[in-house]
Amino acid sequence: MADNRERLILVISINSNGLSGSQVLNVATAPTESITKSQTSVEKAAVDRPKEARGFSSLSVQLSKSAALATERDSSLSRKELGAKASELLSKISGDGYFTNKKANDAEVPDTQDPVLLARASNATQFLNGSGKNPFAGMSSDQLSLIIYDDSGSFTTNERRAAWSESSDQEYAWRQKIVASSIAEYNGTGKLTDFFTAALDHYNNLPAIEQAQYPNNYEAKLQGWISLDFNYKTNTVEGKGSALDVMNKVLDFDKVTFEDASGNAA
Structure with a gap:
């Protein structure tokens, strides 16, 4: 590795x-599990669901997009190139690469008005600073991997680090x-x-x-x-x-x- x-x-x-x-x-x-529902159907169904279900639906949509990006990335790179890409992505959420930008990472906010996504990002930052529960605790290793290696901006740096932390614990x-x-x-x-x-x-x-x-x-x-x-x-x-x-x-x-x-x- x-x-x-x-x-x-x-x-x-x-x-x-x-x-x-x-x-x-x-x-x-x-650590990919595909999400079969389309973004439109998931968001439409989320309207009449309780807060917890809406949170899951929002995450499902994100994971679906992450899975598509991962498939495209993996098919376009050789094994050696993919290993180098992994190192690059991990350097942003671990070691000196992360702590050098810790202040900016903690201040990062998702580019969304979705209160569920905003709350999850905030929870991830709180968790990494010693307060509260990891919002990705208990997720499957495949799903955690999608988050860890997704640098599209769908997840904040701290969300990716929190997912990496859970993956590490597993x-x-x-x-x-x-x-x-x-x-x-x-x-x-x-x-x-x-x-x-x-x-x-x-x-x-x-x-x-x-x-x-x-x-x-x-x-x-x-x-x-x-x-x-x-x-x-x-x-x-x-x-x-x-x-x-x-x-x-x-x-x-x-x-x-x-x-x-x-x-x-x-």
Whole structure:
């Protein structure tokens, strides 16, 4: 992934009794679901709905537009170009790029008279400044990704950062779960095949712009390890390494592990 994305650092110790783990976790990001209703029909239906339903309808319209833009963007860029685009977009809502413009980001207001959209943008800013709930809490990863990488102006910078924060929290929770299950798998069988399978499934469910931030041969490497079904306790089949090394390399996208056949990092 892009260098400006914080990594999850996994600290695991192996002893004679099996595998135990503790984690020093930094948020990582860490994602398209189409909205089938047209903007006109959604807005028309929203008139007679309560405030909560109107808010959902407004968001649905925005997500529909974001999905169309994402489809156009993804189809027009190569994987390498898409990865570079992701880095550019993330730099606006994370790290120094965000905090350098924090005052302007907090003052940004959507170009709309819709009170629902104005309220949501305000809530996002309040959340990022330590007050209230993330307005995007509980949204699907696909929807969050649409918001994060939409620089059309449909969402404010702070809304995109709030969506990124929720996406990061979801990624953090997934990693905690996968590490715990991997420890159990290793202690029970000496293998990490289920771990590799879960990591591959996770990758395959990401949108193109997030897959583009992974090494080019990430999928092929994982599939190879799944097929190998190596036992790290008995060192059977073939291969070498420890459960600690392998899990860290997969989760931290180790450049040597994922270099291509020519020796170049993917």
